[in-house]
Amino acid sequence: MTDVEHRDVVVVGLGSMGSMALWQLAIRGVDVLGLEQFGRVHTYGAYAGESRLFRVAAKEGQLFTPALMRSRELWQELGTAYGQHPLMPVGALSLGPRGHPDIESTLRSIQQYDLPHEILDPAELRVRYPQFHVEDDDVGVFDTQGGLVRSELAVAAASDQALAHGAHAWYDTTVVALEPGTNGVRIVTSRGDVMADRVVVSAGPWTTRLLPELADIVKVVSYNLIWFMPRHIEMFTPDRFPGFMRDLDGVHAFGIPTLDGYSVKATPNLGFSVVEDWDERSTTLTREQLRWAGVQMQKMIPDLMPDASRWSVHGESLAANKMPIIDTVADGAIVVATALSGNGFKFSPVWGEMLADLVTTGRGRFTEHAFTVAAHRQVPSVVGAPG
Ligand SMILES: Cc1cc2nc3c(=O)[nH]c(=O)nc-3n(C[C@H](O)[C@H](O)[C@H](O)COP(=O)(O)OP(=O)(O)OC[C@H]3O[C@@H](n4cnc5c(N)ncnc54)[C@H](O)[C@@H]3O)c2cc1C
Structure with missing residues (x-):
């Protein structure tokens, strides 16, 4: 019989959450191996596409705000350790009609946790952010601690720090099966088998x-990102333009200041399609979709030229109520984190920390019943868009 490699913990998938879990396990001194089907960073993950919005004032509900406060600390810790900061705290502006449900729930998070913020009326918005078209019934809520995260940099930084603290990683290695047994979990990979006491599955789409067995509650959807070129790029630099979410005439859009010096990520919600298997995905946006997106974005930000200069399509795992699934399965041998549902990148360090805690102590600081598989099985199946 040939010797099979054994590790205390194996992390399957080193993307957004997996790279953070690997880092958090490594700094606890755990004997951990990460397995990733592609490279240390790659263009296929749910994190690809340059950047993600970061907010502390959670529109998703107040239960998330303490986790985001911790996440912010971890982003800063990671950036300091790595020497480059993925989090750019340029602020995050929620702009929409007074009374809009996202604005209201953002305000509830702010009030409950006394978060630093500014509320801007239309006159103030027009002076401070002349980039936006502003209606007379609009309100702006500026989350001072928000901003954006450079997502590929974040994954690279967490992986680097994990390896620096003694983690192992096998790249270009696909896990094809997980076989829990009495002596731990056998992980069948394209490079041979590995045994582990515990396994973290953070395999995204x-x-x-x-x-x-999770297929009834986890769906895979494709979301897109679009960049447009403004005529006056100097108005869209991170010192003058925040991360934003904009609701206008029933259209939701989100965006990021220019990071490449000539274009701005500004993406209206084009809807999304559920796919059976992410490798069967369509990665195309039609000319019609791009034209519609250009019209919407120019309505919201008149300086943008309506022809997209760049776009991309990415897979994401999604649950019906947009709650993440973070739970143990297979009698506790496997911890799974999935269904970040279009808004999970901002949480990735705190969920990584929670995964490390679940594996090492059986309890995570922000554990919620709502994150369990059992709770998701109670939820009617309605799906939503990123933001
Ligand atoms: C277009 C778009 C916009 C978004 N906007 C925002 C935003 O503004 N703010 C925000 O906070 N969030 C946002 N999100 C959500 C956020 O990006 C995702 O929730 C997050 O990246 C999901 O991370 P993950 O770890 O689940 O998956 P991933 O980051 O995709 O990681 C999964 C990893 O597992 C690997 N893997 C999978 N299967 C195997 C296998 N069998 N063997 C080995 N390796 C495997 C994959 O290669 C990948 O590296 C957005 C998402 C999308 C798609």
């Missing part, structure tokens, strides 16, 4: 391939 590919999760249900490894855990098909």
Whole structure:
């Protein structure tokens, strides 16, 4: 019989959450191996596409705000350790009609946790952010601690720090099966088998391939990102333009200041399609979709030229109520984190920390019943868009 490599913990998938879990396990001194089907960073993950919005004032509900406060600390810790900061705290502006549900729930988070913020009326918005078209019934809520995260940099930084603290990683290695048994979990990979006492599955849009028993509650959807070129790029630099979410005439959009010096990520919600398997995805946006997106974005930000200069399509795992799934399965041998549902990147360090805690102590600081598989099975199946 050939010797099979054994590790205390194996992390499957080193993307957004997996790289953070690997880092958090490594700094606890755990004997951990990460397995990733592609490279240390790559263009196929849910995190690809330059940047993600970061907010502390959670529109998703007040239960998330304490986790985001911790996440912010971890972003700063990671940036300091790595020497480059993925988090750019340029602020995050929620701009929409007074009374809009997202604005209201953002305000509730702010009030409950006394978060630093500014409320801007239309006159103030027009002076401070002349980039936006502002209606007379609009209100702006500026989350001072928000901003953006450079997502590929974040994954690279967490992976680097994990390896620096003694973690192991096998790249270009696909996990094809997980076989829990009495002596731990056998992980069958394209490079041979590995045994582990505990396994973290953070496989993003590919999760249900490894855990098909979750297919009734985890869907895979494709979301897109679009960049437009403004005529006056100097108005869109991070010192003058925040991360934003804009609701206008029933259209939701989000965006990021220019990071490349000539274009601005500004993406209206084009809807999304559910796919059976992420590798069967369509990665195309039609000319019609791009034209519609250009018209919407120019309405919201008149300085943008309506022809997209760049776009991309990415897979994401999604649950019906947009709550993440962070839970143990297979009698506790496997901890799964999935269904970040279009807004999970901002949480990735705190969920990584929670995964490390669940694996090492059986309890995570922000554990919620709502994150369990059982709770998700109670939820009617309605799906939503990123933001
Ligand atoms: C277009 C778009 C816009 C978004 N906007 C925002 C935003 O503004 N703010 C925000 O906070 N969030 C946002 N999100 C959500 C956020 O990006 C995701 O929730 C997050 O990246 C999901 O991370 P993950 O770890 O689940 O998946 P991933 O980051 O995709 O990681 C999964 C990893 O597992 C690997 N893997 C999978 N299967 C295997 C296998 N069998 N063997 C080995 N490796 C495997 C993959 O290669 C990948 O590296 C957005 C998402 C999308 C798609």
